[in-house]
Amino acid sequence: MKTGFRKARLNINTIQYVGLALVILAIAFGFQAAFGNVMTTANLRVMAMNMVFEGIMALGMTFVIIMGGIDLSVASVFAFGEILVAKLMVQAGLPVPVAVVLTLITCAGIGALNGVMIVMLRVHPLIITLGTLLTLRGINLAITDGKSISGFSEGFLWLGQGRIFGVDFPIIFFSVTALILGLLLAHHRYFRQLYFIGGSERAARFSGVNVSRVKISIYVLSSTLAGCAGIMAAAKYGAAHWGHGNASELKAIASVAIGGADIMGGSGTIFGTVLGVIFLAVVHNAFVTSAVNTFWYDVVNGVMLLLAVLISRFIARQNTQKLKALRQSKLDQSQHYQTSKGGKP
Amino acid sequence: MTITERTIEADQTALVSRLVSSRQFWLILINLAVICTLGALRPDSFLSWINFKAVLSLMSYDVLLAVAMTTVLIVRGLDLSVGSVLALSSVVMAMLLRDGYPVFPSLLAGLAIALLCGFINGLLVVKAGILPFLVTLGMMSAARGFATVLTTGQYVSFPQAPRWFSRFARQEFGFHIGDMFYGIPALLLITLGVTLVYGLLLANWVPLRRMFYLGESPEAAKLSGMRTARLGISAYLISAIFVWIAAVLMTSANKIGYANYGISAELRALAAAVIGGASLAGGSGSILGTFLGVLLLALIGNGFVLLNGNPNWQQATIGAVLIIAVGVDALRTFRARS
Numbered sequence: 001m002k003t004g005f006r007k008a009r010l011n012i013n014t015i016q017y018v019g020l021a022l023v024i025l026a027i028a029f030g031f032q033a034a035f036g037n038v039m040t041t042a043n044l045r046v047m048a049m050n051m052v053f054e055g056i057m058a059l060g061m062t063f064v065i066i067m068g069g070i071d072l073s074v075a076s077v078f079a080f081g082e083i084l085v086a087k088l089m090v091q092a093g094l095p096v097p098v099a100v101v102l103t104l105i106t107c108a109g110i111g112a113l114n115g116v117m118i119v120m121l122r123v124h125p126l127i128i129t130l131g132t133l134l135t136l137r138g139i140n141l142a143i144t145d146g147k148s149i150s151g152f153s154e155g156f157l158w159l160g161q162g163r164i165f166g167v168d169f170p171i172i173f174f175s176v177t178a179l180i181l182g183l184l185l186a187h188h189r190y191f192r193q194l195y196f197i198g199g200s201e202r203a204a205r206f207s208g209v210n211v212s213r214v215k216i217s218i219y220v221l222s223s224t225l226a227g228c229a230g231i232m233a234a235a236k237y238g239a240a241h242w243g244h245g246n247a248s249e250l251k252a253i254a255s256v257a258i259g260g261a262d263i264m265g266g267s268g269t270i271f272g273t274v275l276g277v278i279f280l281a282v283v284h285n286a287f288v289t290s291a292v293n294t295f296w297y298d299v300v301n302g303v304m305l306l307l308a309v310l311i312s313r314f315i316a317r318q319n320t321q322k323l324k325a326l327r328q329s330k331l332d333q334s335q336h337y338q339t340s341k342g343g344k345p
Numbered sequence: 346m347t348i349t350e351r352t353i354e355a356d357q358t359a360l361v362s363r364l365v366s367s368r369q370f371w372l373i374l375i376n377l378a379v380i381c382t383l384g385a386l387r388p389d390s391f392l393s394w395i396n397f398k399a400v401l402s403l404m405s406y407d408v409l410l411a412v413a414m415t416t417v418l419i420v421r422g423l424d425l426s427v428g429s430v431l432a433l434s435s436v437v438m439a440m441l442l443r444d445g446y447p448v449f450p451s452l453l454a455g456l457a458i459a460l461l462c463g464f465i466n467g468l469l470v471v472k473a474g475i476l477p478f479l480v481t482l483g484m485m486s487a488a489r490g491f492a493t494v495l496t497t498g499q500y501v502s503f504p505q506a507p508r509w510f511s512r513f514a515r516q517e518f519g520f521h522i523g524d525m526f527y528g529i530p531a532l533l534l535i536t537l538g539v540t541l542v543y544g545l546l547l548a549n550w551v552p553l554r555r556m557f558y559l560g561e562s563p564e565a566a567k568l569s570g571m572r573t574a575r576l577g578i579s580a581y582l583i584s585a586i587f588v589w590i591a592a593v594l595m596t597s598a599n600k601i602g603y604a605n606y607g608i609s610a611e612l613r614a615l616a617a618a619v620i621g622g623a624s625l626a627g628g629s630g631s632i633l634g635t636f637l638g639v640l641l642l643a644l645i646g647n648g649f650v651l652l653n654g655n656p657n658w659q660q661a662t663i664g665a666v667l668i669i670a671v672g673v674d675a676l677r678t679f680r681a682r683s
Contacts, residue, residue, distance in 0.1 A: 070478070117668070121675035124625040126423075126478065130612060131668035138661025145657065250482060263476050295497060298490025306483035309475050 013269075016260050016315060020275045024282050031286045043289065045168065049236070051281035052170045053078065053245070055274070056229040057252040059174075059181055060222030062273045063191070064125075065256050067218055068198040068265025072129040073114060074226040074252060076136035078245035081107050081230025083140055086149040086240035089156060096156045104227050110136070111223025115216030133249070140242035150239040160235025170232045177225070182270030194218065198265025254301065255280055258308040260315075279304075368622045372637035379644045387651045394527055396647070404643035405536035406431075408636055409591035410607070410614040411621070412540055413584035415635045416547075417477070418618055420580040421560045421627025422470055425481040426462060427588050427614055428607030429489035434459045434592035436492045439602020442503035448510050456589045462488055463585025467578035485611065492604035501602040514597035532594050539590060544632030556580055560627030616667040617642055642666065 032039050057074045064071045081103050088099035110132065117128045162169045185191045193214055197204045205211050234240045253263075259276030261268025283304065287297045383391045390396060410427045417424045434455040441451035462484055469480040503511070514535075517528030547553045559566040559576050567573045596602050621638035623630030645666065646659040 117672075121672055123671045123675060126625060127615075127619055127671055128668065130615060131664045131671065133664065134612060134616065134667065135661045135664030138658060138664060141660055142657040250486070253482070254486075257479060263479055295490065295493040298486050299494060300490075302483040302485065302487030302490060305486065306469065306475075306480065309479045309483070310469075310473060313473060313475055 013260065013315075016311070017272060017275060020258070020260070020272075020279060024275070024279050027282050027286055031289060035289055037289055043285065047281050047285040048171050049168060050284060051251075051277055052168075052174050053229040053233050054248050054251040054255065054280075055174050055277040056170075056177065056232075057222075057226050057248060058255040058273050058277055059178055059270065060225035061249075061252045061256050062259075062261060062268055062270055063181075063185070063194060063218045064222050065253075065261050065263055066185075066194045066198050066265060066268045067215065068201065069118070069125040069215065069218070070129065070253070070263075071114065071219060071222045072126065072249045073110070073132035073136060074222060075245045075247065075249040076133045076140060077107055077110055077223050077226040078230040078233065078248060079140045079240075079242050080110070080136050081227035082234040082240035082244055083144055083149065083242065085231050086152070086234055087143070089153070090149055090151050096153060100159075100231055103231060104224055107227025107230075108220050108224045111220035112216060114223065115219035118219070119212045119215055137242070144240075144242050146242065148239040148241040152235065152238060157235050157238060160232045160237070170229075170236065173228070173232065178270055178274050182274075185270055190214070195266055198267070200266075251280065251301075254305045254308075257305060257312070260308075260312050262312060263309075276308075369631065369633050369637060372621065372634060372641065376637055376641055376644065379641065379648065383644070383648045383651065390651050391647070396651075398528070398530065398533075400643050400647045402530050402533050404639050405533050406591045406595055406607070407610065407613055407617065407643070408536055408540060408639045409587045409594075410610050411617040411635045411639050412543065412632060413587035413591075414611070414614040415618045415621070415623050415630045415632065416556070416584045416587070417580050418623040418625065419556050419560045419627065419630050420577050421477075421563065421625075422577070422580060423477040423481060423615075423625065424466065424581065424584050425478065425611045425615075426466065426484035426488055427584070428610035429485045429492065430459055430462045430585065430588050431592045431595065431607040431610065432604050433462070433488040433492040433495075434589050435596045435606050436496050436501060436602045436604055438592065438596055439501040439503055440495065442506040442510070443501055445505055448507055452593060455592060456586070459585040459589040459592065460582055463581040463588075464578065467581030470581070471574050471577040489604065496602070496604050498604060502600065503602075510597055511600045512597075514594050532598055535590070535594065539587075540632060540636060543587075544636075547632055557628050560629075562628070613642065613663060616663055620667060620670040638670075 028039070037043060057078065061071060061074065084106060085099050085103040088094045088102055089096065092099075094102070114125075114129055114132055117123075118125045121128065159169060164172055185194070193204065193209050196207075196209060197211055197214060201211060230245070233244060237244070255276035256268065256273050257263055257276070258279055259268065259272030259274070261272060280301070283300055284297055287300075410431065413427050414424055437458050438451050438455035441454055442448065446454075466477075466481055466484055469475050470477045514530065514532040516531045518531065518534060519526050519528040547556075555566070555571060555576055559571065559573055563573060566576075592606075595606055617638035618630060618635050619625075619638075620641065621631065621634030621636070623635065642663055645662050649659045649662070
C-alpha cells in the first residue's frame with residue numbers, strides 16, 4: 001500500500017515539473033516565433049546572467065524551506081559579501097584567494113549566528129532573519145557611506161566575467177553547485193533529515209535527529225552560498241555597492257515556491273527550484289525582448305507566485321486526501337480482517 | 346486594618362506588579378530613557394518643538410502601517426504588501442485628481458483599490474489556506490508593479506486639484522503657551538486620533554476583541570461558533586483602511602503620488618509591531634505597544650542624526666532593536682517556564 005501512495009505522489013510531482021517545463025518552453029518558443037531574438041546565444045547568456053545570483057541564493061533557500069524555515073537575510077549577506085571582499089582587496093590589499101576565503105568564512109559566520117539565534121530564542125525564523133537583513137543592510141550602507149567600491153585586479157574579475165568553454169563562470173558555478181546539492185539532497189542521509197524536520201520537528205527530535213545542529217548547518221550553507229554569489233557579483237559588475245541584491249531574497253523565495261516546494265516545509269527538490277529559476281529568467285527576458293513595458297514584470301512576477309502557490313496547495317490537498325483515503329481503506333481492511341477472524345472490532 | 350483596606354492594598358500591589366510586568370510599561374520607560382539621554386546630550390537641538398514635530402510627523406506613516414500590520418498579526422496573519430498598496434492607492438488617487446475628478450470620489454477610488462487588495466489577500470489566506478507570507482509577498486510585487494505601470498515610474502502631480510487637499514495634511518493647528526506657539530500638523534493629529542480610537546476599540550469592543558481569540562486558537566474559535574472566515578478577512582480589510590489613510594496623508598503632504606512610496610516600509614512596520622508585543626503566532630499585540638515601538642525606532646533614528654553619528658547606521662539599529670526585543674522576550678518566556 002505504501003508503495004502505491006509513493007507512486008501517486010511521484011506522478012503528481014512529475015506532472016507539476018513537466019507542466020512547468022512546458023510553460024517555460026511555450027513562453028520561450030512563443031516569443032521566439034513572435035520576435036525571433038530569444039534563442040540567440042547572446043540573449044540566452046544575458047538571460048542566464050540576469051538570474052544566476054538569485055539562482056545561487058535559491059539553492060540554499062530550498063534547503064532552508066524544506067526544513068520549514070525561511071532566510072530573508074540572504075539579500076544583505078549577498079551585498080555584504082560584495083563589500084567585504086572589495087574592502088579586503090582594495091583597501092586592505094590582501095591577495096584574491098585570501099580575501100575570498102575570509103569573506104566566505106565571515107558569511108558562514110553570519111549564517112551560524114542566524115541559526116544559533118533561531119535555535120536558542122525559538123522565535124520564527126522570519127523575524128530573526130528579518131532582523132539580520134535590516135541590521136546587515138544598515139551596516140553595508142554605513143561602512144561604505146553609500147558609495148561603491150571598485151578597482152579590482154584582473155584575476156578577481158575572472159570570477160564574474162571569465163568563461164570556461166564559452167560559458168560564464170557564475171553559470172558554471174550555479175550548474176555544478178545545483179548538481180552536487182541536488183544529488184546530496186536526494187540521496188545523502190544527512191540531508192534527507194531535512195524532509196523529516198520539515199514534516200514534523202517534534203517527531204524528528206523525538207526520533208533522535210539532532211535538529212539544532214542540522215538547522216544551524218543549513219543556515220550556514222544558505223549564507224555561504226549567498227556570500228559566493230556576492231563575490232561573483234562584485235567581479236561581474238566590477239564594483240561593490242550596498243544597494244545590489246535588494247529584494248533578491250524575495251526572488252529566491254519565489255523561485256523555490258514556483259518550483260513546487262511547500263513553504264510549510266517537508267517537500268521540495270533542487271530540480272524544481274532550478275526550473276523555478278529558469279521560469280523567472282525566461283519571463284523577465286520575454287518582457288525585455290518583446291519590448292513590452294518592462295514595468296509589467298513585477299505584476300507578472302507577483303501573479304505567477306500566487307498561481308504557483310495555489311497550484312502547489314491544490315496538489316498538497318490532493319495528496320492529503322489520497323493519504324486519508326489510503327489510511328481509511330487500510331483501517332477498513334484491518335477491521336474487516338479482525339471481525340472475520342472473530343476478534344475484537 | 347479592615348478587610349476593605351486590605352483588599353484595596355492587594356489590588357494596588359496586583360496593579361503595580363501587572364504594570365511592571367506589562368510590555369507597554371517597559372517600552373514607555375525605554376522611550377523616556379532615550380528621550381532623557383538625547384535631551385541631556387543635545388539639549389538645544391533635540392528638546393525643541395520643531396525637532397519633536399519633525400520626528401512625530403515623519404513617523405506617523407509608519408504608525409499607520411504598523412497598526413495595519415498589528416491587526417493582521419493578531420489574527421495570525423502577516424501583510425507584507427502594506428508598503429506597495431500604499432503606493433498603488435496613492436498613485437490612483439493622484440492620477441484621478443490630476444485628471445480633474447473631485448476630491449472625494451478620488452479618495453474613495455483609492456480606498457476601493459486598497460480594500461480590493463486587502464480583500465484578495467484575505468480571501469487567499471483564509472479561504473484558500475495559503476500562507477499569508479506568500480500571498481502578501483505576491484501582492485507586494487503585483488501592487489508595486491501596477492503602480493509603476495500606471496505611472497511609468499514618474500511622479501504624479503495634481504496642480505488642478507483643490508488647494509485645500511494639497512494643504513490639509515500640513516495644516517497646523519496651533520495653541521499658545523506663554524509666548525511660544527506650538528503648531529501640530531493635521532497629519533499628526535489625524536494619525537494620533539485614528540490610532541487612539543482604534544486602540545480603544547480593539548481593547549474593548551467585542552467584535553474586534555474576537556480577533557485575539559481567533560489568532561490565539563483558530564480551531565477553538567471555529568468550534569465556539571465564530572464566523573472565523575469573515576473575521577479573518579475583515580482583519581485584512583481593516584489593515585487596508587489604515588494603509589489608505591496613510592496613502593491619503595502622504596499624497597496630500599508631499600503633493601504628489603509616486604510608485605516608490607513606502608519601499609521596505611513593511612519590514613519597518615513588522616519590526617515595530619513585534620517590538621510592541623505582536624507575534625507571528627497570533628493572538629497578541631496592542632496598539633499602544635506598536636505605537637511605542639514605532640516611537641522608539643524613530644527616536645533612535647533621530648538620535649543618530651543629532652549626535653552627528655553617521656546617520657547611515659540608523660537602518661542597522663532597527664534590525665538590532667528587533668533582535669534585542671525578541672531576545673528579551675525569549676528570556677522572559679524561558680524564565681516563566683522554568
